[in-house]
Amino acid sequence: MQIVIVNPQSSLVLFVVLFFFFVAPIPINGGVEDDGKRTYIVRVDRDAKPSIFPTHAHWYESAVLAADGSAAGEDGAAAAAVWPPGGPVIHTYSTIFRGFSARLSPAAAAALSSAPGVVSVVPELVRRPDTTRSPQFLGLLPSPPSAILADSDFGSDLVIGVLDTGISPSRRSFSDRGLSAAPARWRGACDSGPGFPAGSCNRKLVGARFFSAGYEATSGPINASAELRSPRDTDGHGTHTASIAAGRYVFPASALGYARGVAAGMAPKARLAAYKVCWDGGCFDSDILAAFDAAVGDGVDVVSLSVGGVVVPYYLDAIAVGAFAAAEAGVFVSASAGNGGPGELTVTNVAPGSPPSAPAPWTATSPPTSSSPTGASSPAIVVCDRGVSPRAAKGEVVRRAGAAGMVLANGAFDGEGLVADCHVLPAAAVGAAAGDALRRYIAASASAAATIRFRGTRLGVRPAPVVAAFSARGPNPQSPDVLKPDVVAPGLNILAAWPDGVGPAGIPADTRRTEFNILSGTSMACPHPRRHQVGPHDHRLHARQPQLHHARRVRRPPRRPFDFGAGHVDPLRAMDPGLVYDAAPADYVHFLCNLNYTRQNIRAITRRPADCAGARRAGHAANLNYPSFAANFVAAAGDRSMSTHFIRTATNVGAGPAVYRAAIRAPEGSTVTVEPRELAFRRPGQKLSFVLRVRAAAPAKNMEPGSSTVRSGALTWRDGRHSVNSPIVITLQAPLD
Template sequence: MARPVIFFLLLLLLSIAWAAAERASYIVHMAKTQMPPRFTEHSHWYDASLRSISDSADLLYTYDTVAHGFSALLTPAEARILARHPGVLSVLPDTPYYLHTTRTPEFLGLDLPAELVPESSTIADVVIGVLDTGVWPERNSFDDNGLGPVPAFWKGECVAAKDFDPTKACNRKLIGARFFSKGYESSMGPIDESHESRSPRDADGHGTHTSTTAAGSAVTNASLLGYAEGTARGMALRARISVYKVCWAGGCFSSDILAAMDAAVNDGCHVLSLSLGGGAADYYRDSVAIGAFNAMEKGVLVSCSAGNAGPGTATLSNLAPWITTVGAGTLDRDFPAYVVLGNGKNYTGVSLYSGKLLPSTPIALVYAGNATNSSNGNLCMPGTLLPEKVAGKVVLCERGINARVQKGMVVKDAGGAGMILANTATNSEELVADAHLLPATLIGEKAGNAVKAYSISDPNPTATIIFGGTKVGVSPSPVVAAFSSRGPNSVTPEILKPDLIAPGVNILAGWTGAVGPTGLPTDSRRVEFNIISGTSMSCPHVSGLAALLKEEHPDWSPAAIKSALMTTAYVKYQNGDGILDVATGQEATPFDLGAGHVDPRKAMDPGLVYDLTAQDYLEFLCALNYTSLQIAAMSKDRNFSCDSRKNYAVSKLNYPSFSVAFATAIASADESASATVTHERTVTNVGSSATYKATATAKVDGGEVKIAVEPAVLSFTETGEKKSYIVKFTAPSLPSGSSGLGRLEWSDGKHTVASAIAFTWT
């Protein structure tokens, strides 16, 4: 009899182990108002709901500020059962998100702080919450000299860990530091503390870079290895910073992000900065969108990066209209490094290399594709180069798959003397600088093709690289970065995204002491500042500028601040030409740059704003035909349902820009047939008495769009006064896929309140 019992026990143990192995983290959204009366605390109800389906399921977090509910480890079967429980709105799988990875203040016109940041009692009472990879607090960018006491409203923490002493790490500038890893560890396993710290400490560098970009203190004589020398500072010099570490070596998980957003809003942050994103999803299934909605309800602006998946269309992350979605542009600063070939031709690239130089006389050049036995050896991936063919030579590599700086290490390990890295069609002529570990430069696609042709056709090709240091005054600037993700909005095409662009290419800001500027394990250099690129870098610029506006206008809502940034953004250079898209070499469209490039000095005094309340966004969700449960999953503190008698429309959302979709007629006897789309808007006067007049323009290939604004004149006699208008867009039927752009401006002679317009035919 013993054998069957033992066999049964083994089966039981195996089934328990199998069930545990199947478990994954889920986020459970609960209807707070439906808590049974026998419970006195929502956390008790959440725990009882979980225990009703499993005694062994692990609870990860409870949420009560930007969400109501909890996250837990569940099997798929348990998740399905729990989803049917009373009071459960939705059960969503934990989702991974990923990071979107000096000169800026002058470029943005912030070199006159007294003009922009007048002394006031509220000046030091704005807090930016940065959700990222943590912080390296031992940096001059977190100097709190000149700041007053930590605001009395602040509820946040600076947590202790074995490598993070809160008494030394936090001060009156860095007032909070926490970490969130339960969701990550439930999916990826325990954190490898030999490579990263299970604390708020930043072993990556990304979080230190973004937080100091947003609100770092001024540091003189800053540079990266001698490049970009000058004073480095964040956008909001006197704002406080609180850091929430949610991103780890394997990504950032939605349960941790939501827990951090919950904490940040409850702590007292006014602005949340998230340089991360996932795939596009319906808003009620997107944890960042859900958290941002409830943060917005509590008066907190959420700024997010647009993503680095450009220049393809419909590649954006963070699409919800209550999120400020930021794309990337360039500065007027560059770091030239010139390729000099033996045939006398010269090509300009970029580099941040600082070390022993190549000979000024060209040395042997080899194309990586001819120095390998691998089918993708041209990409200089690890182990693909033959040392006997590259030793002592400059190697031409092509971009793709592995990191740019890693390609240089591959060349160096194989004995190469230097590297010319060439863009392919994916990146075209966009040049992003790196602090290479050997003499190296990045060149555009056209130059790369020329160097490649020379290296293959010439019997004895030679080359060298001459490094030009730092150059300012580069023109044209800004241009839209090729990597910056583009519209249209794949979830709601009628909402134009991105909202605007900000500097995101070759940005100097603070860095971690854990890794070198390349982030490679072999890079033993340690720097206080680093230069990196991505919409991750443009997002904190806008987060900091939003904090500046909040300092100056503490009563403004998140929508009003966002409107001020958008309607004062510019789309033309001083010579009148439109901002260029580096990916095409042509004028950028609203799907590339949204409302335009941020202009903080004008945003301080926008004249009019397009304001929005939580009620407006709820009606927007009704226009999307969201069910009551889906809306309840978005807005936690409201018992709201759509009114079947009311006419909801996305075109009624009081957004500062316009995305106008026309239907394409499949067949029409009347070729002159046209369609009219009407949008409604309301503007709020935030200036003095004034009369504004409307002008509108449109540019469409193959047709003409007529724009009628009714009324075309708006007069205001007092601050806070609101006026409404409608815009009628009339256009002919054009082939599906056609597009165009336009602009609507209200002007009183002093202010210009501009709205970008994008046209599409579907």
């Protein structure tokens, strides 16, 4: 075949379509209309409702009308005349906090923020959504040697709430065959609508709701020809992530014949509740908070949110606010870390109460190969640079041009990381080294030729796990004293359920249909670390912690904690952690105090006044009882060394008394000590504290001014049975002059 190489820069404008692997939040001022109004989320004091109003809803509407009239120099009645028939309030919130959302001008928002009983008025942000063999890769087998799934009846008493693009209920992954009735504590509902008739829910899919009021308040009515105003998934992302979390065992399962085998989610008998919050125009904070409010009120045990974050102060972050309130109510929250890698400071959803998961390749691939035979004469194979525009859409443009195939070649930024796609024509993806060789071959040959051969699915690829190139990296841009991401989980080339109305390439031109599809992203990693780290009777804020200090080490490159956090999820060890670092709501309040947030800022998150006196004595934000240690030193001229300390409290969750001894691997160029070096627990549930001190040598004199270097180590507590590991990360910044 003839080979043609194209310059991707000349065709970037052709690929402006939604592709959810690349999680890029819409600009923060998204949703501002010509009249200057935008949606604001308003939190109020729970007990401040004036007695003259029969309900909170009446109070909210009156407050909005008064603020709008005050800003416009009118009375409330005149202002009311410009509101739509539904009134000014979009959503009301009563479970995770008291409050509402409404469309306001900046002046009206300012007026409302000073009204009695109002705690905060925050502008809405808009976001985007970010293996079935992976349970086996993680050690979650349905029979010995791992009996985790069987011991928990495959998660049958667990309800997982998935906030995403909806769900396709007819898929075999969501069958309720053999399941008992939903847990008695479940209080959820099943909305009906276009494509989602009454009766779509069952004993597996126990709830389904959709939240579009925030989206429609900004973008106008939903386009019924493109989207469905119901829980039905018309995108595919939500169906895929839901089946990763709790899909039933399905055989045979494959994506157009690839990755053929048995499909299963992380907790095959767990119940699912789908909360549709993402639409073609994005995922709006007011809708996300309404879904959080409903999910906690419905009685979910877990919230999975594979939606891209926006790095703003925590009191402005709807996911951070929702996650804190959900955790206080006993609900575990897992959020994706983002797909902005491999650059540093790209991690999102960085609040310590909502641990983000980053993706790591597992051990199955579907690799084609491309070779260069002699004497070939047939239609062209086009070579495209991978670039930043959607990969499958590039293939569609190449197909329309009449080519027989495509090679998608990585550049230097993408490195050797490859992603499987269901292209609309025969295609192969190659790494940067092979791409460079291919470009040189084409440039040197007047009659370049190639053949694409497909080699099927390969299992047991090594090394694994490694961190995917696109996975967002730390450090934490909001609070570097908290290590992010927390853990990595399978997120590359994951086979999971897919809607029957969406082509596997995710583009309108793809008319193929498949029950399963292969996707990649932190969205796919997010549903993994949950079933094995929290159960319906273990709902404390520390529930995530066994997963953090019982993670497996990640390979290539070693000791890059801002790539992988504590390591790869290891459910077997997390089931019997030995020790946990329990973090209560008060610990998070102290953490916020030590970030120098105002009392009003903290109240916007915690719903109550904050007393920061004790927190100031604790020293600094790094003393949050978190299972990692992140020290950040900014050297001044003449410094020879720098030091800090961390206070931690460990809780014995073993079966009886235990004595743990400390083992330290100090980061290069540093001294680390722990006092005491032995923790002797007399009983289960006992708490003991220790202090870890770090002293680091000043940065080398030959470092560039203002540049930084990262060094890592670990603290491990061992009792002969358990090995409780916590990473130690030191960042050294050279003086600016």
